[in-house]
Amino acid sequence: MRAKILIIGGGVMGTSIALKTAQKCDALDEPVVLLEKGALAAGSSGRSGAILRMHYADQVVAMMARDSLREFAGFEGRTGRSIGFRRTGILLLVGAEQADRMAQLEKNIEMLTSIGIRSSLVDEGEIRDLFPGLHVEEGTVGAWEPDGGFLEPVKTVEAFGALARSYGAVTRVGVGAERLVVEGGRITGAETTRGTIHAESVVVCAGAWSHRLLAEAGVELPLRAVRPENHFIDLPRTYHEAEQDGSARGEGSVDLEDPLEALSEQLSGQLDPESTRAHPVLIDLETGFYARCHPDDHKTRIGRTDYESDDVVDDPDALDEEVSSEMKAWAREQLCHRVAAYQREKDAGSEAALYTLTPDSQAIIGPAPGVQGLFVVSGFSGHGFKLAPAVGEGVAQMIFGEAVSAFDPDFFSPTRFASTDASAFESTGAFGL
Secondary structure, eight states, X not given: OEEEEEEEOOSHHHHHHHHHHHTTSOTTTSXXXXXXXXXXXXXXXXXXXXXXXXXXXXXXXXXXXXHHHHHHHHHHHHHOOOOOOBOOOEEEEEXXXXXXXXXXXXXXXXXXXXXXXXXXXXXXXXXXXXXXXXXXXXXXEEEEETTOEEXXXXXXXXHHHHHHHXXXXXEEETOOEEEEEEETTEEEEEEEBTEEEEEEEXXXXXXXXXXXXXXXXXXXXXXXXXXXXXXXXXXXXXXBOSSOOOTTTTTTOOOOSXXXXXXXXXXXXXXXXXXXXXXXXXXXXXXXXXXXXXXXGTEEEEEESSOXXXXXXXXXXXXXXXXXXXXXXXXXXXXXXXXXXXXXXXXXXXXXXOEEEOTTSOOEEEEOTTOBTEEEEEOOTTOHHHHHHHHHHHHHHHHTTOOOOSSOTTTTOGGGGTTSOTTOOOOOOTTOO
């Protein structure tokens, strides 16, 4: 089998890249082929919280998150495919004793506002108004991002994959890449569980499986997989919607440039009266946890905001699925302290996930050093969904030799670790600012 572009990994990055490249290719003469050894979203993507925030300290990343959010917001209206997008707002909390983080929030908000992202500093009174029932101490400060929210990760990946196929891409589910084929310093394809696929360009976006594939092809990059744990608690009836008021989606959202996106926002706001309302996504930088509702499943996810206690995963195929009792108790304690309504609710399960990290907690995106035609898209350190549409667009531009406008390629260059200690991983976490 031959392909113009072979994409390895069927998560949000792989399907986004498949979609953007397929739009530029002739389906017959320039086939785009995506390989996924399991099911679409079977790896890190399917276990993601898929929170869509734009609050970052790095302007490059914030702009990508802004552009990606706009694409997500209009996706259902443009395509008719559901991705579970909800615009609930994002609330970041900083404690009264965290002076350095307060200063950073103020600096971030100034930068975010300058690039068209709505973000504001709020005090404890305003916080309580934004999130009724939330307990905060005097002096607590928050950053409020009204246009942020979340989507449903599996729905999104499947929708990206379906749309990519509509443009002629081939998604080969159940076919794993076993080895990259490199000849004379150039990638020529990959050996798979169903035979060899020859390709002009190969994109490795296999998450926790990327490091092994690349290393066996002679490409050594500082990628490390860790195992974050998440716990779930039933969503209180306080947040069950009594009537169709549109508050869970769309209303009060940022002005969108495209009228079709504005229409999509309106359509997305048409809630079933029996659906569940989601409270704002909570990122508590004082106590180190985040919480985001899963309204379709009537539960709320709780996880840690850093990676310091996460186990390193040497073999992602042997992921330990058992979540510790300590994590379950800690998650319940943190959320119930902030939102008393959860104290009456039952536990609703737990799961282990996978993050792929880099030393500076920023992704590696670009040509693999030393192998022509090979591209690496990995190491998103928990930020993947927020950036996926921009990454897909930028990688497509790279492959076709176009000027990259979707992001700054130097910022994410695979060669940036050459002169640094690539073994020194920062512990900023998925919500590090």
